[in-house]
Amino acid sequence: MTTEVSLSPISGPSAWRGDELAGSTEWIYVLGDAERAELEEAGRKFVADDPDLRTVNAADYPLDAARGLIDECARQMDAGRGFVLVRGLRTEEYGDALAGAIFFVMGLHLGMPMEQNQLGDVLDHVIATSNKTLDDPGALPSRVRDRLPFHSDSSDVVALMCLRASKEGGASSLVSGTAIYNEILRRRPDLAPLLFEPWHWDWRGQDPDAPADTYVSPICSYVDGIFSTYAGSSMIFSAQKYDGVPQLTDAQVELLHLYDEISQEQGLALDMDFQPGDVQWLLNYAALHSRTEYVDWPEPERRRHLLRLWLKRDVGRPLVDGFGKNVVKERGAEEQKPVEGGAFRIAAAVVPNQDWGN
Known part of the structure; x- marks a missing residue:
């Protein structure tokens, strides 16, 4: 295994721009009738x-007709653009339990579901439960929202x-980590090497039960x-409040602001309007994600509601030692323990x- 610092532009399918993909449907996988029928069954x-x-595993729910779907999702995440949108499930006809079951079965065939919160839930939600803001x-x-x-x-x-879409807004936004790096390299080659150096991240801010205040990881590998990319400047800035964390240099602060500015620039990101039944699979190492602001329906039962899975997917991807998520994701490998309040059916x-x- 050879660890390098690349100061040359990175090419390949992960180096996409949103304005180049927006006019095509190559990133959308539309289910065929046989695939949909098998997933429903x-x-x-x-x-x-x-x-x-x-504890459930993929072998309990084998897929034959939908094997091509699973293989294409895996291929795009591991060696392609880093994401794929699957369309064609009729979630409005299923009820949430059946929709969630189909989603979970697909996830089992693509990785190992991980705990997402202190309750130990392996299926979580993206839904506004109050009128709070960030x-x-x-x-x-x-x-x-x-x-x-x-x-x-x-x-x-x-x-x-996507179980239910918003009244207005709420598009899922993806941006290529490779494209951001290439743009930083073009504009500020003097700052680019800093992306490969260790940074302190706010661990306790992501998980109140974390064993330490921070962990250390580079932004790029x-x-x-x-x-590969691991990004989120807010967690780097918030780590500054802990004792013993080295203060960011002027160059580091400038780089973080530049990274965020580039990610938001017109044309770089791809916005996709979620429709009920859409399923988005994303490799965190290839692309960053966000969403646009949205307006909910007034009726609680019509609120924008997404189900979320986090998966551990071990395909032997080479990463520098201790690369961001490797520190956090080990909690998903802990022995099963009694948890009060978790939902496991x-x-x-x-x-x-x-x-x-709230």
């Missing part, structure tokens, strides 16, 4: 079996299923010719905790 069996979401203390990004900054999640893969797991984020 697997989902109905899953609901009837009612397995524990922490400026409010304790506000959870998944439970507000604000536009989110681009960031990486604490997993190899993050997946979203380039190993054996494979480029599909019928309960698809119902959001209305107190979460």
